[in-house]
Amino acid sequence: MGYETKTGAARRRPALPVAHHLRWPLGFTAAAATVFLAYYYLVPGLGPDGQQFFQTWLPLTSVNEALVWVICALGLNIVVGYAGLLDLGFVAFWALGGYTAGWLMSGFFHQVNIHVFGGGLPTLPGIHFNFWFVLLIGAAFCALWGVIIGAPTLRLKSDYLALVTLGFGEIIPQVFVNGEDIGGFNLSNGTKGITPVDPISFGPVELGPFDLVWKYLIFVGIAALVMFISLRLREGRLGRAWLAIREDELAAGMMGVPLMRTKLSAYAVGAVAGGLAGVAFATHVGGVLPDRFNFSISITLLAMVVLGGMGNVWGVTLGALVLAWINSTGLPQFGNTFNESFGTDINFPSYNYLLFGGILVLMMIFRREGILPEARTKLVLREPSRTEREALGADMEESAPELDEALEAEDAEREAVAAPGTEDTEDGLGEKAGSTV
Amino acid sequence: MYRSARFVAMVAVAGLAASACGGSASGGADETAGDTLVVGVDLPLQGASKDASEATVNAMKLYLEQVGGKAGKYKVELKVYDDSTAAKGAWDDATCAKNAQDHVANASEVAVMGTYNSGCAKLEVPVLNADPKGPMLMVSHANTNPGLTKAWDPGEPEKYFPNGKRNYARVIATDDYQGAAGAQFVAKDLGVKKCYVLNDNQTYGQGVAKAFAEEAEKQGITVLGNEPWDAKQPNYTALFTSIKAKKPDCVFLGGIFDNNGGQLIKDKVKVLGDNEKVKVLAPDGFTGYPEFDELAQAQGSYMTFMGLASESLREQGGMGAKLLDAYKKKYGEDPASNYALYGVEALQVILSAIEKSDGTRKGVRDAVFEGEGITIPADESAVGKEMSVSPETGDVNVIDVSVLHLESKTEKFHKSWPVG
Numbered sequence: 001m002g003y004e005t006k007t008g009a010a011r012r013r014p015a016l017p018v019a020h021h022l023r024w025p026l027g028f029t030a031a032a033a034t035v036f037l038a039y040y041y042l043v044p045g046l047g048p049d050g051q052q053f054f055q056t057w058l059p060l061t062s063v064n065e066a067l068v069w070v071i072c073a074l075g076l077n078i079v080v081g082y083a084g085l086l087d088l089g090f091v092a093f094w095a096l097g098g099y100t101a102g103w104l105m106s107g108f109f110h111q112v113n114i115h116v117f118g119g120g121l122p123t124l125p126g127i128h129f130n131f132w133f134v135l136l137i138g139a140a141f142c143a144l145w146g147v148i149i150g151a152p153t154l155r156l157k158s159d160y161l162a163l164v165t166l167g168f169g170e171i172i173p174q175v176f177v178n179g180e181d182i183g184g185f186n187l188s189n190g191t192k193g194i195t196p197v198d199p200i201s202f203g204p205v206e207l208g209p210f211d212l213v214w215k216y217l218i219f220v221g222i223a224a225l226v227m228f229i230s231l232r233l234r235e236g237r238l239g240r241a242w243l244a245i246r247e248d249e250l251a252a253g254m255m256g257v258p259l260m261r262t263k264l265s266a267y268a269v270g271a272v273a274g275g276l277a278g279v280a281f282a283t284h285v286g287g288v289l290p291d292r293f294n295f296s297i298s299i300t301l302l303a304m305v306v307l308g309g310m311g312n313v314w315g316v317t318l319g320a321l322v323l324a325w326i327n328s329t330g331l332p333q334f335g336n337t338f339n340e341s342f343g344t345d346i347n348f349p350s351y352n353y354l355l356f357g358g359i360l361v362l363m364m365i366f367r368r369e370g371i372l373p374e375a376r377t378k379l380v381l382r383e384p385s386r387t388e389r390e391a392l393g394a395d396m397e398e399s400a401p402e403l404d405e406a407l408e409a410e411d412a413e414r415e416a417v418a419a420p421g422t423e424d425t426e427d428g429l430g431e432k433a434g435s436t437v
Numbered sequence: 438m439y440r441s442a443r444f445v446a447m448v449a450v451a452g453l454a455a456s457a458c459g460g461s462a463s464g465g466a467d468e469t470a471g472d473t474l475v476v477g478v479d480l481p482l483q484g485a486s487k488d489a490s491e492a493t494v495n496a497m498k499l500y501l502e503q504v505g506g507k508a509g510k511y512k513v514e515l516k517v518y519d520d521s522t523a524a525k526g527a528w529d530d531a532t533c534a535k536n537a538q539d540h541v542a543n544a545s546e547v548a549v550m551g552t553y554n555s556g557c558a559k560l561e562v563p564v565l566n567a568d569p570k571g572p573m574l575m576v577s578h579a580n581t582n583p584g585l586t587k588a589w590d591p592g593e594p595e596k597y598f599p600n601g602k603r604n605y606a607r608v609i610a611t612d613d614y615q616g617a618a619g620a621q622f623v624a625k626d627l628g629v630k631k632c633y634v635l636n637d638n639q640t641y642g643q644g645v646a647k648a649f650a651e652e653a654e655k656q657g658i659t660v661l662g663n664e665p666w667d668a669k670q671p672n673y674t675a676l677f678t679s680i681k682a683k684k685p686d687c688v689f690l691g692g693i694f695d696n697n698g699g700q701l702i703k704d705k706v707k708v709l710g711d712n713e714k715v716k717v718l719a720p721d722g723f724t725g726y727p728e729f730d731e732l733a734q735a736q737g738s739y740m741t742f743m744g745l746a747s748e749s750l751r752e753q754g755g756m757g758a759k760l761l762d763a764y765k766k767k768y769g770e771d772p773a774s775n776y777a778l779y780g781v782e783a784l785q786v787i788l789s790a791i792e793k794s795d796g797t798r799k800g801v802r803d804a805v806f807e808g809e810g811i812t813i814p815a816d817e818s819a820v821g822k823e824m825s826v827s828p829e830t831g832d833v834n835v836i837d838v839s840v841l842h843l844e845s846k847t848e849k850f851h852k853s854w855p856v857g
Contacts, residue, residue: 061535110591349523
């Protein structure tokens with residue numbers, strides 16, 4: 001790519017012939033399209049060995065599943081990475097989204113017969129909405145629940161906040177497990193879950209279970225939407241308010257950031273992504289079963305966010321893709337290959353969490369900010385806090401050239417964003433302070 | 438730095454995604470790979486069901502060896518798929534969905550033997566049903582949920598067969614027979630009048646409990662209630678105290694022992710009295726647990742069991758006994774699960790279907806569901822009786838329910854109960 005090497009003392013912006021705001025969408029589209037084309041044209045043309053390789057190591061079902069994890073992890077990133085609200089119960093939104101699909105895209109409510117551009121014959125009983133409507137409804141439903149769950153946590157901080165979210169993460173799946181007979185009403189079909197869920201349809205065209213490439217495109221599209229929302233919100237006033245709360249809630253409040261509204265919107269926006277992931281997953285699996293929604297899902301999501309780089313959309317995406325792949329395909333297949341070549345009988349997948357735990361511990365010791373950190377997190381983590389500095393004396397401060405670089409890069413970026421003539425040069429929080437104080 | 442980090446991220450994402458392409462958009466190469474056909478075996482190989490699944494796989498491999506790895510003119514191989522994850526220690530919905538895709542993508546695979554769990558089958562059957570080269574046949578040895586083959590919950594079983602053709606068969610009878618046999622047994626042999634039904638709130642437990650309650654009503658037993666017990670509760674004194682007020686003379690425990698069944702039976706005896714006074718009947722979810730058999734409070738309870746236990750099969754002689762002996766000789770022990778021989782039975786159905794077919798998926802499926810269907814004669818059948826699969830429903834004609842009685846810490850065979 002057109003990256004110049006550093007020529008002078010001042011590091012110039014790379015000279016790419018693309019406008020700054022178009023870079024990631026183009027890059028993402030290129031990556032997504034490459035995968036799509038490779039898979040649509042290249043893989044079916046490979047010999048049986050090549051196909052076998054892909055089928056074993058990188059089946060498209062695993063890719064699609066990983067994309068669902070990406071969508072969900074990006075949602076959690078807004079809550080944890082941007083707003084700094086530790087959420088240990090994010091699986092609740094995945095479950096709520098999944099059941100929205102279960103209710104609105106299946107024959108589960110057989111008492112009624114509602115069809116809105118939905119799949120299946122019009123004579124089939126049940127509620128059959130089109131996937132795209134369900135996606136919207138699921139997102140809205142989860143946003144509502146994000147606010148409901150967020151509300152009691154507003155007065156809480158750190159550990160207490162985490163515990164309350166953990167509580168909700170346990171309550172909601174339990175409601176679905178036991179929701180077979182709520183005063184005579186069958187809400188969730190209990191442990192049997194809701195199967196099967198209608199396929200995705202565009203007007204008269206219905207995606208069958210083997211149209212995985214097209215499903216891949218849809219999931220990539222949803223992931224791109226969530227990335228777009230994440231990136232744009234972060235640049236805007238709301239995003240900066242989230243970051244301010246994350247860095248120092250008290251200071252942010254004093255500067256006039258409306259804490260309640262800002263925190264609730266973080267929960268709501270994060271929940272939207274969780275809901276989208278839930279609906280997508282229900283169509284991926286073809287059903288909703290409550291045993292999936294357990295605590296380990298919340299923890300895995302959190303690990304994806306932390307490992308990838310809290311607050312950085314690309315880091316979280318990478319973390320989610322890698323961890324999801326290791327979970328679903330990588331480790332079991334590695335185990336099979338290892339056992340076959342060495343004649344051993346080691347159950348590698350059972351060491352999954354040992355491996356995760358080990359990686360997390362090592363990361364926290366050597367690279368707390370994650371694989372691809374957000375520049376700002378890196379600054380906060382690398383720089384001693386003010387009180388420490390004062391206590392230890394200025395000589396304790398290490399010189400860190402990469403830190404200055406990061407600072408410069410961020411400054412330059414801000415200039416670039418401001419240049420096209422937005423009035424965004426002020427921090428934005430300042431004006432807010434002006435209006436409320 | 439920041440910028441280049443973002444660039445690296447993009448490349449990494451693209452790279453991972455680019456390398457992540459696989460599977461089969463169009464079903465892959467259209468070749469049958471000589472005359473070797475693959476039968477997929479889809480079982481949970483990790484967690485609680487591990488031993489049962491491994492015994493089943495071993496028994497099937499043994500049987501396939503005995504018949505020379507052939508069905509008619511076709512060579513047959515088994516390919517084992519795991520539908521569980523280590524993290525869950527049980528079958529997993531996403532893994533089942535993935536396996537269903539893999540079965541269809543594997544061009545030489547013509548049928549699937551499995552699954553162990555009905556919930557997993559409900560996800561896989563619609564996918565196999567939609568196979569453009571199929572529908573692909575699935576034969577289960579252990580799915581006892583009735584909804585997969587007969588009208589049970591609304592929309593079942595048609596909703597699992599979107600293209601309108603059946604492709605799912607099983608060699609084990611369904612939970613409703615077990616519940617019904619249990620109800621007939623307590624009404625006729627034990628002469629009870631008022632029963633309280635409990636269930637563990639899971640697919641299996643609810644199914645058995647529902648079937649028991651329905652048949653009990655028909656047999657003139659008053660069903661005082663059908664209520665779930667919560668597996669996470671530390672004790673059930675309150676539950677049984679409320680039941681005591683209704684004065685039942687029998688309690689049905691519809692569920693599996695793993696769901697805190699030990700505490701349940703202890704509190705039952707504590708509050709309602711011993712099992713002579715208030716009879717206890719449990720389904721096969723309570724059989725085969727030494728912990729349960731050794732509980733003082735459990736003595737005297739009755740249990741039903743679908744099919745025949747390995748011991749009865751051995752006594753019965755024939756193919757089943759021979760297989761069991763060969764199994765013990767090869768692996769040094771009896772199969773860890775009574776389902777192992779039913780796994781062989783399922784394989785026999787598939788092999789016989791392959792033999793009758795033209796070696797394609799559609800042909801194998803049609804051999805079971807078109808015409809007369811598949812019949813395994815008594816001298817060949819792994820369960821020692823002539824067995825046939827109904828081409829209309831995919832259900833099996835052999836319905837064996839054994840009633841066991843727990844006496845002095847062993848499950849003794851009480852009698853077999855015919856269900857019509």
